Amino acid sequence: MASNQTSLNDAKFALPINDVEQQATLEIETEDFDYSKRAQWLRAAVLGANDGLVSTASLMMGVGAVKQDIKVMILTGFAGLVAGACSMAIGEFVSVHSQLDIELAQMKREKERRNNGGKEEQEEGENKESLPNPLQAAAASALAFSVGALVPLLAASFIRGYKVRLGVVVAAVTLALLIFGWIGAVLGKAPTVKSSLRVLVGGWLAMAITFGLTKLIGSSGL
Known part of the structure; x- marks a missing residue:
């Protein structure tokens, strides 16, 4: 009788442990999966913002090398923001839509090979949920680019x-490059100092080359 009672107590004690372990494992796997997807989106957003920051700032510095008028500089930066955001959105839409077409064609081929009824429908529904969204990707790219491009625009506006004005633009872009580089390094699990400096030096080179070449062409009378 005592042994039966002991075995029952052990069974009651073992079940919750297994349930808790299984639930904890599922939660860890879910958290890892969600973090991975979230990190990819955030990293893409940071790269898009960095692109908008560097390209718009370089464009403004280039025009600023030959035109000192603030209106010309701001209009140039605004035009760069709009053109870059549209270019990013269209490019991302076309790219993701091409990927979507490929995945849909692959799903269609797999569907023709299998005739498993309910299982096939269930797998097909899960696959459709994981398909990329071209409109969402285009909007995210345009928004990220615009956020980065706003930094030099706001820095030079007042x-x-x-x-x-040129000094403030360079200072604001420098700070933003360091922040974007640090965030990208954290999301990509790379060394933060090296990544931030690499992004910073790249941004500086882009602005310096654009400024120098435009200054050279402008001084030559072309």
């Missing part, structure tokens, strides 16, 4: 002095 400063009349030419040299001070």
Whole structure:
């Protein structure tokens, strides 16, 4: 009788442990999966914002090399923001839509090979949920680019002095490059200092080359 009672107590004690372990395992797997998907989207957003930041700032610095008028500089930056956001959105839409067409064609081929009834319908429904969304990707790319491009635009909008304006743009872009580089490194699990410096030096080179070449062409009278 005592042995039966002991075995019953062990069974009652073992079941909750198994349930808790199984639930904890499922939660860990779910968290890892969600984090992976979230990290990919965030990293893509950071790269898009960095692209908008560098390209718009370089464009403004290039025009600023030959035109000191604040209106010309702001209009140039705004045009770069709109053109870049549209380009990013269209490019991302076409790219993701091509990927979508390929995956749909692959699903169609797999569907023709299998005739398993309910199982096939269930798998097909799960696959459709994981398909990429071209409109969502296009909107995210355009938004990320615009966020980055706003940094040099806002930095130059309220400063009349030419040299001070250029200095403030460079300072604001430098800070933003460091932040974007650090975030991208964290999301990509890369060394933060090296990644941030690499992004910073790349941004500086882009602005310096654009400024220098435009200054050279402008001074030559072309």
